[in-house]
Amino acid sequence: MADQDIKIVSFLCNWCSYGAADLAGVSRMEYPADIRVIRIPCSGRMSPKFILSAFREGADAVWVSG
């Protein structure tokens, strides 16, 4: 199971988690490469449609982070 290819569609707020992801990258931290990041201008941009849409297109999980 461990080497299985999974996709986690991640909706990250530009100002919060996206910044954190950027910082993590700049700091050369290591983390699993399973996430596919979608930058949203604010968590308020999030809509339940996006989550359903992600699953429909084959996401294994969805992560929304502000």
Next chain:
Amino acid sequence: MNTCINKIRELALELLDKKEVEKVIGFANGTIPLATSPIAITSKQDIEKLVFNSTCGLNLANYLRDQKGKIAVIAKGCDTRNIVTHIVENQIKRDQLFIIGVPCNGMIDQFKIAALFNDEIIEFSEDGDTLNIKSSLKEEKLYKKDYLRENCKVCMHKNPVIYDVLAMDLVEEQTLDNPYPDVDKIEAMDSDKKWQHFQDLTKNCIRCYACKNACPLCYCPTCFVDESSPQWVGKGQNKTDVNTFHYLRAFHCAGRCTDCGACVQACPMDINVRDFTRKLNKDSFEMFGWEAGLDITKRPPLDAYSPDDPDDFIK
């Protein structure tokens, strides 16, 4: 119920006579027995068309939007809750409405009754708690309580919550220890069983959208199912599309659904669409202590922020 129609007609006549309202929205006999359809009455000679019986299960709050003048509406308990929701959501102003409240003893499930007959039902009348139903082969006297719609069985707001005048005396409300036994049953299943349950539930869906058209909550100018760029959901009978439609429709009703049962009544395939919305009703009650459409001054839970909101799902 038979007596209140006279009162309704009397009130409607008076309102139209004095020109207090432009029209009266109520129920008229449909083209077949066991079905009533909504009607807007503007002139006095049409008053006789108004009826009210145990088949008036549709929700008249659905016909109140985008109205200019003052209108009167005949409203059951659940209808008034949807009227409150409309007022809270700025779809209509309170002073535009004259609400004729009708305390309701529940509506009957036409599918359950039709299942008793092999041929078409040609006549329906009711007398108190007895339903007289006739087809060309047989005639039956049924007890109304046995044929109530599922949502009416668990209804705890039979009396109108907001009204200008009542058409009959208030009825006794029932109190239930657990208003959500159906939700509990599904919650007890494991993931795959639940999935299967909803797959089976929607397998007959023909995507006619009768549920969303009958629902007073569904008033977006363009529904997400009709949006084409991006297209959120396909048009066909694809299982995923059917499920996506039902999920999102249900989610849009979160914290707003009054469990009026219009969606189930409108469904031509006898799908219990309420299975989707009931869970959200239960959640909003348990998490926010909220039941939709009870108070004209309160904002719905998904529309308001409070520091006490449950947030344990956030890491």
Next chain:
Amino acid sequence: MGNLFEHMGIERDRIHFSWISSAEATKFVDVVKEISDKVRALGPNKKLVKDYN
């Protein structure tokens, strides 16, 4: 939404919500690891995926 999904039979761990400040790179890494582990335990998602064929 998570509750509704769970009710419909989609596993609870397939949908996550979190709050991370832009300065919390370590928390970000932790959360990614945690989510990744949980989803790996569940395996690939087969429900609600649209089959275009």
